[in-house]
Amino acid sequence: MRRKEWLLLGGLTLAYAMIALYHLGSSSAPQSYWQPASAGDGFTVEFNDTLKLERMNSYGGVGENKFRVEFSTDNTHWSNPITIDQNYVKNFTWNVTNLDVTAKFARLTTENAGLMLQEMAFYPTGSDKPVPIQSVISNKGATEGIQNPIRAFDEQDKAVYTPGFMNGTYFDEIYHARTAYEYVHGIKPYETTHPPLGKLLISVGILLFGMDPFGWRIIGTLLGIAMIPILYVFARRLFGKQEYAFAAAFLMTFDFMHFTQTRIATIDVYGVFFIILMYYFMYRYYMLNFYLVPLKQTLVPLFWSGLFFGLGAASKWIAIYGGAGLALLFFLSLFERYREYHKAAIWLKNGIPKSKHKQAVNTDAQRKIVTTFPQLSLKTIAWCTLFFVIIPVILYAASFLPALMAHGETLSFKRLIQYQTSMYDYQTQLKATHPFSSEWYQWPFITRPLWYYAGQFLPTGLTSTIVAMGNPAIWWTGIAAVITSAFLAFKRKDRGMFVVLVAFASQYLPWIFVKRLTFIYHFFAMVPFLILCLVYVIQYGIEYRKWNKQLVYAYFAVVFLLFVMFYPALSGMEVSRHYVDTCLRWFSTWLF
Missing domain, CATH: 2.60.120 (Jelly Rolls)
Structure with missing residues (x-):
C-alpha cells in the first residue's frame, strides 16, 4: 500500500476510534466492598x-x-x-x-x-x-x-x-462483565453458557483499567476499531483497488450493529473478529496453488486460519459454524488440485488434445503435477490436522483453565466435558420468551431491533437509549447484494467471491435449525461478508455497467447521514424523546 493509502485508511480508522471511545464508559467505580460473614450481619x-x-x-x-x-x-x-x-x-x-x-x-x-x-x-x-x-x-x-x-x-x-x-452494566454485561471479574479474582464463573475466551479478553481490560465500565468495554471496542483496517486489507486483496477497499472499510465504520455491538461488554465482538480473520487467511490460501508456489508458502495462511478458528471457537460457538465453511473451501481447493493432476495424467498418457495444440502446454510442468500431487496433498492434509484440529482443540481446552482452577472447582478432564454438555444443553434446550426476540429470516430486514438500554431519572422530555440494529442503507441493499453476488460469482467463476459467499452462508444458514431464543445481534457475524458483497456489486456496476459514480457517492452519503441521524439511539446520548419517536422509529416494531 502506498503512503496515501495508509493515510486514508489511518484517517478513517482514527476517526472511528474517536467516535467509538467517546463516552464509552466511566473509568471510575467503587472497588472495595463489604461482605457479611453470616446471615443477620x-x-x-x-x-x-x-x-x-x-x-x-x-x-x-x-x-x-x-x-x-x-x-x-x-x-x-x-x-x-x-x-x-x-x-x-x-x-x-x-x-x-x-x-x-x-x-x-x-x-x-x-x-x-x-x-x-x-x-x-x-x-x-x-x-x-x-x-x-x-x-x-x-x-x-x-x-x-x-x-x-x-x-x-x-x-x-x-x-x-x-x-x-x-x-454500570447493561443488557448482557450483567453476565459477561461479572464473569470476567470472577476470572480475575479466581472465583468460580457465574456465566458458563459460552466458552471462556471472550470473558477472559474482557478481563484483560479489567486488569489494565479496573473493574469499571471503561475497563470491561475497552478490549472489545479496540477489536471493533481493528475490524476496519482488517476488512480494508481483505477487500484490497479481493478487489485489487484501494477505492473498493476504502468502500468496504467505510461501510463497516458506519454500520450501526458494528458500532453498538463492539461498545458493549458481551462476547460477540470477539467471535466475529476471529471469524473475519480466519476467512481472510483461508481466502489467502484458496488463491494459492501448491504446484506454482512452495508448499511452505501455502501452509502459512492455513496456519493463521486454523489459529483464528481455534480462538473464535474458544470465544463463541458461532465460529464452529464457520469451521464448516473453512473445511468446504479447503477440500474444494484440494479437489481443484486433483482435477489439474487428473488432467495432466491423461495428457501425459494419451497425448495433448488437438484442441490444445495451439496453446503453450509445458510437458515438464504437467509431469511435475502428476509426480507431486500425492505427496503435496497428503502433507497439506497432515499439516491441516495440526492447524484445524489439534491446535484449536488445545486452545479451546486451555481457555477453560481459569474456570477449572477457580476456587471450589476441579481441574479434571471430566469437569471440562461437563462444561461442554452444560453449554450444549443450554443452547439446545433453552425454553424462554423475550419481547425483542426475532427469527433468522427477520434479521436482515431489521424487523425487530433489540433495545439494550433505556435511561432513567432523566429530565422530562429527554431520553437516553441504546439499540442494536443495522444501518438500513447497508442491510436492506445488502440483501439484494448477496443474491446478486452469488449470481455474478457463479457466472464469472469468481473464486474470491466464492470464499465470501461461503463465509456468509456458513454463519447464516445454521441459524435456520436453531430453535432456541434468537436476536438480531446474531446477524453481526454476517455483516462483514454482506458488506464485501455490496462492494463487489458496486465494483461490477462501475467497471462493467458504467454506473454513474455520483450515484455511488450519494449512496455512501446516505449511509453516513443515517449513522449521524441514529447516533443518539446507538450511543446512549441524551436527546429529545420527541426526536427519537418522530425521526427514528420508522416502524411500530422499532421500540427504543
Missing part, C-alpha cells in the same frame, strides 16, 4: 445531622442477597423498613431506591452472606451530594477485612446520583 450508619432523605443508591458487586434497611432519629426506634433484592441483574450497577424519611441513623441487616456491597450513598432532599457519614458501626463488632462495614462508605466520591450505562 449488618451495620448502623450515623449521619452528621437529622435530615430529610429522598434517595438511597447502592452499588453491588458479585453475589445475591436481600437486605433490609430501616431508619431512626434516635438509634432506638426504627421505622420505614425497605427490603432490597440484590440479585445478579444488579451486579456492578447503581441501584436507586426512592425515600421519603427523616433520619439521623440507618440500619442495614442482611438475610445471608452472599452480598458484596461495594458502596452505598444516602441523598438529602434537593441535593445530588451524598449525606456526610459520621460513623458506621457493625452490629456484631466486625472491624477487620471485608467484614468492616466502613468499606461500604469509603468511596463516596465515586457515588453516582443519577446512574446510567456510563457507570
Whole structure:
C-alpha cells in the first residue's frame, strides 16, 4: 500500500476510534466492598445531622442477597423498613431506591452472606451530594477485612446520583462483565453458557483499567476499531483497488450493529473478529496453488486460519459454524488440485488434445503435477490436522483453565466435558420468551431491533437509549447484494467471491435449525461478508455497467447521514424523546 493509502485508511480508522471511545464508559467505580460473614450481619450508619432523605443508591458487586434497611432519629426506634433484592441483574450497577424519611441513623441487616456491597450513598432532599457519614458501626463488632462495614462508605466520591450505562452494566454485561471479574479474582464463573475466551479478553481490560465500565468495554471496542483496517486489507486483496477497499472499510465504520455491538461488554465482538480473520487467511490460501508456489508458502495462511478458528471457537460457538465453511473451501481447493493432476495424467498418457495444440502446454510442468500431487496433498492434509484440529482443540481446552482452577472447582478432564454438555444443553434446550426476540429470516430486514438500554431519572422530555440494529442503507441493499453476488460469482467463476459467499452462508444458514431464543445481534457475524458483497456489486456496476459514480457517492452519503441521524439511539446520548419517536422509529416494531 502506498503512503496515501495508509493515510486514508489511518484517517478513517482514527476517526472511528474517536467516535467509538467517546463516552464509552466511566473509568471510575467503587472497588472495595463489604461482605457479611453470616446471615443477620449488618451495620448502623450515623449521619452528621437529622435530615430529610429522598434517595438511597447502592452499588453491588458479585453475589445475591436481600437486605433490609430501616431508619431512626434516635438509634432506638426504627421505622420505614425497605427490603432490597440484590440479585445478579444488579451486579456492578447503581441501584436507586426512592425515600421519603427523616433520619439521623440507618440500619442495614442482611438475610445471608452472599452480598458484596461495594458502596452505598444516602441523598438529602434537593441535593445530588451524598449525606456526610459520621460513623458506621457493625452490629456484631466486625472491624477487620471485608467484614468492616466502613468499606461500604469509603468511596463516596465515586457515588453516582443519577446512574446510567456510563457507570454500570447493561443488557448482557450483567453476565459477561461479572464473569470476567470472577476470572480475575479466581472465583468460580457465574456465566458458563459460552466458552471462556471472550470473558477472559474482557478481563484483560479489567486488569489494565479496573473493574469499571471503561475497563470491561475497552478490549472489545479496540477489536471493533481493528475490524476496519482488517476488512480494508481483505477487500484490497479481493478487489485489487484501494477505492473498493476504502468502500468496504467505510461501510463497516458506519454500520450501526458494528458500532453498538463492539461498545458493549458481551462476547460477540470477539467471535466475529476471529471469524473475519480466519476467512481472510483461508481466502489467502484458496488463491494459492501448491504446484506454482512452495508448499511452505501455502501452509502459512492455513496456519493463521486454523489459529483464528481455534480462538473464535474458544470465544463463541458461532465460529464452529464457520469451521464448516473453512473445511468446504479447503477440500474444494484440494479437489481443484486433483482435477489439474487428473488432467495432466491423461495428457501425459494419451497425448495433448488437438484442441490444445495451439496453446503453450509445458510437458515438464504437467509431469511435475502428476509426480507431486500425492505427496503435496497428503502433507497439506497432515499439516491441516495440526492447524484445524489439534491446535484449536488445545486452545479451546486451555481457555477453560481459569474456570477449572477457580476456587471450589476441579481441574479434571471430566469437569471440562461437563462444561461442554452444560453449554450444549443450554443452547439446545433453552425454553424462554423475550419481547425483542426475532427469527433468522427477520434479521436482515431489521424487523425487530433489540433495545439494550433505556435511561432513567432523566429530565422530562429527554431520553437516553441504546439499540442494536443495522444501518438500513447497508442491510436492506445488502440483501439484494448477496443474491446478486452469488449470481455474478457463479457466472464469472469468481473464486474470491466464492470464499465470501461461503463465509456468509456458513454463519447464516445454521441459524435456520436453531430453535432456541434468537436476536438480531446474531446477524453481526454476517455483516462483514454482506458488506464485501455490496462492494463487489458496486465494483461490477462501475467497471462493467458504467454506473454513474455520483450515484455511488450519494449512496455512501446516505449511509453516513443515517449513522449521524441514529447516533443518539446507538450511543446512549441524551436527546429529545420527541426526536427519537418522530425521526427514528420508522416502524411500530422499532421500540427504543
